[in-house]
Structure formats: C-alpha cells, structure tokens
Amino acid sequence: MKFNILFFTFLLIVGCKWHENNAETALVETWRTEFVVHEDFSKDLKVYDFKGLEPLLNKKDGKVHVVNFWATWCVPCVKELPYFEQLQKAYAHKNVEVLLVSLDFPHQYDTKLKPFINERKIQSQVVALDDADMNAWIPKVDASWSGSIPATIIYKDDERQFFEQSFTFEELEKQVKPFLN
C-alpha cells in the first residue's frame, strides 16, 4: 500500500512536470479505478441508531446470526476479529451470517474505521452504531450486558445467547455449532 501511494505520488509529480505526457496520466487513471473497484471494502458502510439496528438483531429467517460489537480502538476486539472472519468463511454455506457492529466514534469513521476495513479486507458485513443514549439501548441488546466490549450475540429465530467476553476461533465455533441443524 505504502509503495502504491509512493508510486502514485511519483506519477503525480511526473504528471505535473510533463503534463503533456498522456500515457502517464492514463496510467494514473487506471490505477485510481482499480483502487476504487478492488480496495474499497467500506464503501457500503451503513450507520444506524439503535432503532435502525434493532431489526438486524431480531431476524426470523432461519439463519444463524453472529453479531459482534467491537471498535477499532478496542484491542481485544481487534484481536478476535479474524476469528469472526474465519467463521463467516467456513460456515457461510451453513447459513451462518456474521455482522460486525462498530462502536467507533463517528468523527473517526473516515479516518479510522473505513481504512481499517480496507486494510484488513474485512469480508463480513460491517455496520456502525451511532447512538449516544447508551443506557437506553444496552439493556435491549441483553439485560446482562454491562457495556464492555467485545460482546457477541449468537441467535437463530428465537434462540439466543449473549457473551460479554473475547473468543478464540475454537470457542466461537463451539458456541455456534449447537445452533446449526
């Protein structure tokens, strides 16, 4: 990535110095297009208040939903994120869907969250929850939740489990398996 940016900068400089040089300009354009198409994993990032998020925590579609509350600034969250990605990959064909609900600060969506999603090439669906009145919505996620993250819900229709803890892949798999038919 750094090399790409350097290269891009180099091309820009070259382009500025010899702006008659169409070939160089075309190369820059190609690279930019590729960047947008292949690199922007965060372009569909949706931001919800809790009212908007709630339906995603209560789907009745027969699928197993694994919903993880996290943030880029939360070290244990970032540590366990690859296991959720691994789960999504390994169990997608068994109707398991992972949803990563970011609690990052809104002013850092562009500077922290989106670059993070891109750098890690996050495949699971990521949404952001922006709802400051935490005391109103935390108990609606789970009555036992004190509010610390990471926290995870696993649910299928009306069956539901809540975990205020970190996971390894094995622990996560163990908790998901009973939900599979």
Place this chain on the structure above:
Amino acid sequence: MPLVLVVLAISAFTVNETTDNPGYKVGDVAEDFSLKNIDGKMVSLSDYKEAKGFIVTFTCNTCPFAVAYEDRIIALDKKYASKGYPVIAIMPNNTDIKPGDNIDAMKARAKEKGFTFPYLIDSEQTVFPKYGATKTPHMFVLQKTEKGNVVKYIGAIDDNYKDADAVNTKYVEAAVDALLAGKEVEQKETKAIGCSIKV
C-alpha cells in the same frame, strides 16, 4: 476473568441468563482500600475525614471513552469536592497489557489534564473486582454512613459520551445532588459502553 468463567459455565440454550457479577450492588457497603497515588503516597477513603461520600471512577489513559469523559470528571471534582463528595480515580488495567496506563503515563496524563483528584493504581487488581467494575469509565457514588461507605449509584456519568453539550441527564450529578439534599437517588444504575478492564 471470573465473568468469563461464569459465562462459559452456563450451558448452551439458556435464554436471558443473568451474569453473576459478584461485585457491589446498590446498597452494599464498599470496603476501604489502600492504593498508591501518582505522587507515590498511599490513599484510603478513611483519609477523607470531612467527606460526606465519594465519586469513585475506574478510568484509564488508553480507553477513548474514558478520555472522552476526562474533562467531565474534572468538572465533577471541582463542583462536588468542596461539597463533601471528592472524586477518587482508580486505574484498574494490567499495565503489562496496557503500557500506556503505567504509573509514569498516569502521572503525565494527570499533569497534562490538570487532575485535581487522586489518580490511584490498582496494581494488584484486587479493588476493581470487589466493586464489580467491568470497564472504563465506570462510576460508583458512595455515601459515608455509620455502617460505612454505602454504594448509592453505579454506572455512567451522563447520557451522551460524544458531546457534553448535548447531555440530557447527568446521572452522577443527579445522584450526588439527591444525597446532598438528603433524598433517595432516583436512577440508581445505568449502562454505558466502555473498554473492558485488562487483566
């Protein structure tokens, strides 16, 4: 860690299990402690002979939510220390995991922000489990009574971490104001997002 064990011990398919946090509940008497302050001196609640109670906060340097609330914690101390409810800040994290919370970093942060209250380190990590603190920031309002320091409020400072100007309810202030007026605290517990305490 005990929380994790409890959760793991609960078998699959229990719905709405209540997490058995063994920490203080509202109405419990909080034990005193002796913790090292950033100036090297040991601090206990019993040192505060004139206090009517305490605003105890578990906080740290490295959690963005705790940082977002720093100015409001300073404001609480400025407003209530003189009325008998000083702020006591306790840093509960394991500093091997979070070097940014070690005693030198704590000193630097307190100086930078101009903390007017003690900033203690729970270096043995024995005090925060007794309170049942799970995250930073996590507030406890205590009232000094004949039977000891009784927990009167547990939870958040207010209802908007993002913007101090957009706050509707200042939970901690409401609790302390009620106690100062000799009234019952109306909202005794609230929930807030925070960084899990690193053990």
